[in-house]
Amino acid sequence: MNFSRRNFLQVMGIAGGVVALREFAGRVPMAHADPGASPGLFLLCYMRGGWDQLLTLDPRDNTDPRFSEANARKAGGSGIMPAYDMVTEAATKTLLASNPSGVQRAGNLSFGPAVPTTLMDHAADLAILRGVSMDTLTHEVGRRYFTTGKFPRGLAASGSSITTLVANAGGPTPLLPNLAVSTESYNEGLPSFASPTSVNSTADLQLVLKPLGKALDPKSAEAIEAFQAKSDTCENHELDQSSVVTTFRELTKKSHSVAKSNAASLFQFSLTSPPAEVKTLFDALGISTAADLAGPRGRAAIAAQALAKGISQAVSVELADDLDDHDSWDTDHAPKIRTAMDALGRLITVLKNTPHKDGGSVWSKTTLLLFSDFARTPLVNTRNGRDHHLASSALVAGPKIRGNQVVGATADQLMGAQLINPGTGKVDASGVKMRPADIHATLLTSMGIALDPIRNQNPTVISALLK
Known part of the structure; x- marks a missing residue:
């Protein structure tokens, strides 16, 4: 991605925030179910293209x-x-x-042969959701459905990403409340500070976190900042009918905070001479080559620093980018799955080993969602590939999520999604189908965030998942 100054404004959420406010001006910000409590941190991990459940979460x-x-x-x-x-x-x-x-087993969970021990080691914290009904075989629709918890309008996303909802509930204090690493993310009608900062690499982050151009002398910089903070003219009010000026001023203030921080140093991901703290992170994630840094492990490193160092409240990250194996599944799919899930397992270990400022580990404050567009067919086709399949799965964890359990199932004939009892998580012929909207509702409930943005999806909270 080539960054022009316009791209930079988009990365910082200015363009997206202005559009969101212009189109949805007058909407009341989403309520937090418990205004006095923090939603904690949120990690959304995406595997692009549609994963094979037999190799992974539903063997x-x-x-x-x-x-x-x-x-x-x-x-x-x-x-x-x-x-x-x-x-x-x-x-x-x-x-x-x-x-x-x-079939591999860890605690009460079972995994396919492509899941590495680095992820299975965390089975006590993880819950596998099987038989998730995706209601689409279109990549864009499945991806955006699971990103927002609302079924898209055609191909267009509907609603805000779950990371945006978490960032909004957490407030504007973090430098980059909502960080999107090689993922789509959306803000529909929420404050601009919750809009995603979208990056593909640490080079992009450096552009965001470092001042542009030559630094001014301190007195001049202070004078400009003070002038911008106090500027409150009739023209500003006249032009602010759709909150464009307010948004610009909020983000200008945020940009000063970002520029004065030393956050850029946290993402100096040099292979030849990394800072000591970054080298420790590289060792934990197994990063030693340029390919490692450009792939899932490098993106996991960005997520680790953003969450562990308090840069972001919510992070979304793409861990696999090419799983659409209609052919050559036999040679291509398992290695890509293993690499992505190894990166996730190592990332969880890093978060477990990092103390949080409020006590406990960073992981103890983090809610996790791992998903893909949909699943792949349970039969191999004539090209040694697998095609698109409706019944998928997901992996979740969190401080208020009950781990070491499987919720839902697919049938042993044709691998169709089974109805479940949301109170027990078991198959129930008179139960409900499990959808992305229901998973979102459950995770939001676990974080104390109101369900207003997805209530029109009639979500069911899967109480079997909640502690």
């Missing part, structure tokens, strides 16, 4: 006769083919040699 025993290729493909058969023995990845082959089923 099947590769030795079960029901799931052999012959029985999967025959009329009236299971329609489910794990096909783990087709995967060429070395780590999967090693696992199958000692565990032919391909």
